[in-house]
Amino acid sequence: MVENVKELLKLHEGITHEVYLDNENSSIIPQEIVDEMLPYFNKKAYGNPTLTHKPGWEAFEVIMNCFGKISKSIGAKNIEDITFTPGETEANNLAIMGSCFAQKGKGKKIIISEIEPINVLQVTEMMQKFGFIMQKIPVNKEGFVNLERLKEVVDNDTVLVSISAVNNEIGTVQPIKEAVDIVKTKNPNVLFHSDASDAYGRIPFNVEDLKVDLATLSSYKIQGPRGMGAIYLREGINLERILEGQIGTQKLWPGVENTPLIVGFSKASELAFQNFEANTAKMRMLRDKLIDGIFAELDNLRFNGPKGDKRSPDNANISILRAEGEALTIELSLKGVYVSSGSACSRRLLQPSHVLIAIGRIFEEAHGSILMKVTRNHTEEDIAYVLEVLPTAVNRIRGIVGSTGVH
């Protein structure tokens, strides 16, 4: 089937403008980040940071600096509080498995929101094989977790609560500080983990201010390289390793440190935070132009998630009724606009986005959803181009639907 790809790509020839908005699933690494990483592949610090030679010491020095930058960016007290992992998935697995195993015997209940990312949902489900119990907290129509329900379910048997700071699909900014407060008031021994991958670089996220015990960060979600992320662990809290092997600079994650990716992640963090206010204001402006423009051009839409400041500055998620999402992503791709959809069409099982279903969208609304995330590197021209091609694409797909499904 891979031979089809050549032909598929040929269909994209002649595209004059490309706008990559699928930053949920991967991202473009800005050139200055690539430039920062390149020397670390083969020019310097290519050694193992735990070994006694020059390339090793060079690696040790730069990795320590990166620990420093990342820990500072979230207000962590010590550089040891950060562990680099190969990404968000791995960090969330470590957070949930590692903290539950470390607390074995102290309780069984793991509480998560029903709109957590797939990796959190699945690893928590998996923990049930080890005798833990998963309890999901519902969300309202904008995706905010039900704090009263959270208060009800936290008990002496609870070991961990995991709620993302910003939802990855619909951009809901959760009241993490209040949630932590509620949890700790009921049972101070419960650990609080927050996947901050979609909050980091978009809203203020300070572990001391929020009082979270564990947090997950992702590199590509701030336009750093893929295959890199980090976990924050509050000093004094025990976590069990989930992988075994040669331990180097970090006791929670064995294996050889990937210096170029760590450098790239740190550079991405530096760039995201050095003009934080201006960066997020720009994202917010582009996001709103995109959303308002789509609503001005098309009817039969549903806006998914909250509006304004309670929404992540980068996130736009719209259900386009009477158009199927997968067909739309392909149609848009042929015009150089790259987005993703919550459609279930790549599966035989009818399971569209669990997040959209959790906020009360019916299946049809979920199938027609498109998710777009802007970055500070997008321009107003990019958004104008999307607004130019999107209505035509939607109208063509809607034309194929015709009267099908009209009751």
Add this chain to the structure above:
Amino acid sequence: MSRIPLPYNPKVMDLFRNPKNLGKMDDATVVAVAGNPACGDMITFYLKIDEEKQVIMKAQFESYGCAANIATSSIVTEMVKGLTLEKAWEDITWKKVTEEIGGLPSVKFHCGVLAVGALKRAIRQYFTQKNVGGPSWIPAEHTFEEKQALEEEELAKTLSKRLKIEEEKKAEK
């Protein structure tokens, strides 16, 4: 909850971009629908039948679905043109449709199944609506494709119902 790469072949892409026999047919002899928007997969199938010769003069479709759904629906309308109802019933299977379109990723086989389900449903319906009793070549029992279409529709209903119950439970809380 997993994703699968979907490198569609040129024929699928061509029929997705320029679907043949697309649109509502006002003078259709029979119209059949298969699938459900809740599945993200629904087809309306129109047949114009030469009633004397029992030949399909033309077929058209409309589709709510992915690229594979659109392409398979379109190719079925091409494949049945000029066939007798009996030959269309006997010859057009989902496997043949998949073959004709140059292959589909396995997760998309059901698109071809649904398209053929819509065709078979239309042919069966033609005899039901004429009230003449089906010919011997139409078995009383549903074919594989018709069963699959039914199953998908049932599943959509069940899921929607479950969703509604959850919604109500949530409202109570």
